[in-house]
Amino acid sequence: MADTGLPTQSLELEVTETALMQDISTALEILHQLKDLGVGLAIDDFGTGYASLSYLRELPIDILKIDTCFVRGADHDPKNQAILQRIIGLAHDFSLLVVAEGVETEAELALLRSYDCDLVQGFLIGAPMTAAELVACL
Numbered sequence: 001m002a003d004t005g006l007p008t009q010s011l012e013l014e015v016t017e018t019a020l021m022q023d024i025s026t027a028l029e030i031l032h033q034l035k036d037l038g039v040g041l042a043i044d045d046f047g048t049g050y051a052s053l054s055y056l057r058e059l060p061i062d063i064l065k066i067d068t069c070f071v072r073g074a075d076h077d078p079k080n081q082a083i084l085q086r087i088i089g090l091a092h093d094f095s096l097l098v099v100a101e102g103v104e105t106e107a108e109l110a111l112l113r114s115y116d117c118d119l120v121q122g123f124l125i126g127a128p129m130t131a132a133e134l135v136a137c138l
Contacts, residue, residue, distance in 0.1 A: 001037075012040035014065065017049030028058060035060035042099070047087065057094065064091040068102025071122070075107035088115045 001008055013034065020027045020043070031041055042063035047070055066087055074080040084100070091098045100112050103122035112120055129137065 008038035009040070012042060012063070014042040014044040016044045017046055020055070020059075021049050024055060028055075032060050045101075047083070053090075056090075061096060063097045063099060065099040065101055066117075068122070071100050071102045071108055071112070072104065073108075075105065075111045081111065084112070084117075085115050088117055092116070 001011065015027070015031070035041060040063070041059075041061045042065055043059065043061050044065045045067045046064050048067045064087070066084065070080050070083050070087070074084055088098050097118045099119040099121060100108075100117050101121055103109055103112065103120040103124045105124060108122075109120060109124060126137070
């Protein structure tokens with residue numbers, strides 16, 4: 001950041017839940033150092049790793065990204081609906097933004113909107129693209 005002049009507030013790092021759990025004490029220390037610098041932090045693939053909810057309250061994160069396995073087909077899966085509602089509610093209780101990954105249908109999007117999900121990503125929004133393709137799209 002010093003070399004490029006990038007403000008720390010402009011950087012957001014995503015860490016998978018599984019990667020965090022490999023060495024939670026070191027991960028917590030590094031994440032707190034990054035947060036102290038002003039770097040934004042997101043937990044990716046939430047719900048698929050081995051994280052305890054006790055760690056969720058200790059992590060200095062800003063964003064919780066819900067794994068696609070809970071989103072795909074959730075419009076007709078009552079169990080995934082319950083999981084989504086609880087994760088979104090819990091994240092909001094912790095003042096976190098929530099991103100639902102893997103949104104592919106209007107029905108999934110409508111369901112997530114009804115649960116007050118903050119952001120979504122997936123093929124419904126757009127396919128993965130290069131930086132040049134993004135610039136052209138914008």
